[in-house]
Amino acid sequence: MNVLQASKGKLYAGKARSNAVARAGGQCRYLWNLFLAESVERYRVEKKFVFFCEMSARLPKLLKSYPKLDGLPHRAAQMTVQRLDDALRGCFKGSANRKGFPRFKRRDDRSDGFSFVARECRFEPGRVRLPKIGWLRVRGLSLPEGIDLGNKPVAVTQAPDGWHLAVQFDAPPKNYGAPQKPVVGIDGGLNDTLVFSDNRRVEAYRPAKKAAKRIRRLNRERDRRRKGSVNRRRTVARLGRVHRTVRNQRQNFLHKTTTKLVRRYAGFGVEDLSLKGLMRTRMAKSFADAGLGELYRQLAYKAEWAGREQRQMPRFERSTGVCPDCGVVGPKLLLSVRTWRCEGCGVEHDRDVAAARIVLLRAVPQAVREPAGGTRRKRGSAVRGGGRANARSSHGGSPSNVDRTH
Numbered sequence: 282m283n284v285l286q287a288s289k290g291k292l293y294a295g296k297a298r299s300n301a302v303a304r305a306g307g308q309c310r311y312l313w314n315l316f317l318a319e320s321v322e323r324y325r326v327e328k329k330f331v332f333f334c335e336m337s338a339r340l341p342k343l344l345k346s347y348p349k350l351d352g353l354p355h356r357a358a359q360m361t362v363q364r365l366d367d368a369l370r371g372c373f374k375g376s377a378n379r380k381g382f383p384r385f386k387r388r389d390d391r392s393d394g395f396s397f398v399a400r401e402c403r404f405e406p407g408r409v410r411l412p413k414i415g416w417l418r419v420r421g422l423s424l425p426e427g428i429d430l431g432n433k434p435v436a437v438t439q440a441p442d443g444w445h446l447a448v449q450f451d452a453p454p455k456n457y458g459a460p461q462k463p464v465v466g467i468d469g470g471l472n473d474t475l476v477f478s479d480n481r482r483v484e485a486y487r488p489a490k491k492a493a494k495r496i497r498r499l500n501r502e503r504d505r506r507r508k509g510s511v512n513r514r515r516t517v518a519r520l521g522r523v524h525r526t527v528r529n530q531r532q533n534f535l536h537k538t539t540t541k542l543v544r545r546y547a548g549f550g551v552e553d554l555s556l557k558g559l560m561r562t563r564m565a566k567s568f569a570d571a572g573l574g575e576l577y578r579q580l581a582y583k584a585e586w587a588g589r590e591q592r593q594m595p596r597f598e599r600s601t602g603v604c605p606d607c608g609v610v611g612p613k614l615l616l617s618v619r620t621w622r623c624e625g626c627g628v629e630h631d632r633d634v635a636a637a638r639i640v641l642l643r644a645v646p647q648a649v650r651e652p653a654g655g656t657r658r659k660r661g662s663a664v665r666g667g668g669r670a671n672a673r674s675s676h677g678g679s680p681s682n683v684d685r686t687h
């Protein structure tokens with residue numbers, strides 16, 4: 282069984298090639314803004330956007346007539362308007378994964394990027410050749426040997442610490458081995474710690490909390506600096522690097538944790554967390570910092586790769602305060618109540634372990650998709666589509682892929 286995976290690496294280049302990369306990034310940003318402005322204008326008049334077909338058809342002429350777009354590889358331009366098209370469609374009511382209206386990109390955001398398809402690039406150990414840009418050194422990219430990447434996207438993205446490359450590929454998932462433990466129920470979310478029905482726990486890891494003081498100080502420093510000044514730019518860059526470190530630390534932890542869990546257990550019963558609802562509560566900050574949403578996402582796709590069972594408890598069913606031994610539903614528990622005694626059978630329960638056991642009891646097995654070749658994958662399940670989203674989201678599941686670029 283092949284699954285869609287991604288690997289990332291950091292790009293290194295001499296001055297000329299770095300400039301070529303930055304130039305292509307800037308040109309794609311320019312192109313994005315150009316068409317986005319046109320969409321905004323047309324929507325005002327005709328209530329319609331400019332969509333991919335039209336943008337794509339106009340590209341050849343546009344690339345010739347705008348001196349600013351001179352030398353931009355056609356594929357990069359085409360994939361930029363494709364992303365803009367996705368973004369415009371993604372803001373419609375009722376579209377899956379609804380997002381806000383696409384934004385104009387700014388140079389200061391340092392989030393430029395562009396993509397090619399793999400067959401136009403060449404990959405050799407430690408280096409990659411991009412159309413019209415040439416050979417660049419790349420560190421941290423790991424692709425299976427002799428793999429045919431075909432038309433898979435190759436994304437070049439800008440980050441505070443430089444330029445990165447993300448490559449998608451289809452390959453067999455890594456071997457997770459036979460599980461040592463049966464299916465387990467998980468209760469998690471509000472206290473940021475995962476509690477398992479077999480009494481184990483995974484303590485939350487909150488890198489942003491550790492870095493909070495530095496981030497606050499740098500935020501203040503930035504606000505002191507004059508807009509557009511060199512010093513301000515320096516502070517913003519430093520701030521970006523701190524945020525990136527935090528994200529890398531979190532990803533690293535989550536990948537190690539989820540891999541370990543998938544190796545250990547035969548499957549998982551989880552609550553159907555309404556993440557959006559949770560994010561609006563006052564717990565949102567620590568919840569996001571612990572990365573529980575990302576943890577569940579990784580757990581789901583790795584469980585699928587490993588052929589583990591996946592169960593989900595129907596939404597809005599109560600898990601806390603219900604006795605897993607006799608099924609008596611007790612009164613609602615305050616968050617401060619850690620243990621409680623069942624009114625039916627008199628057993629004393631740890632609040633979270635009992636909840637995890639209830640999740641396990643109530644969770645309904647999810648259909649495991651047939652492990653056949655050419656598995657179709659929904660957006661967002663293993664590797665999120667779209668250049669930027671993809672480049673920042675997932676790795677091939679292996680912790681060794683996590684970019685440690687500091």
Ligand SMILES: [Zn+2]
Pocket residue numbers: 604605606607608609623624625626627628
């Ligand atoms: Zn009981």
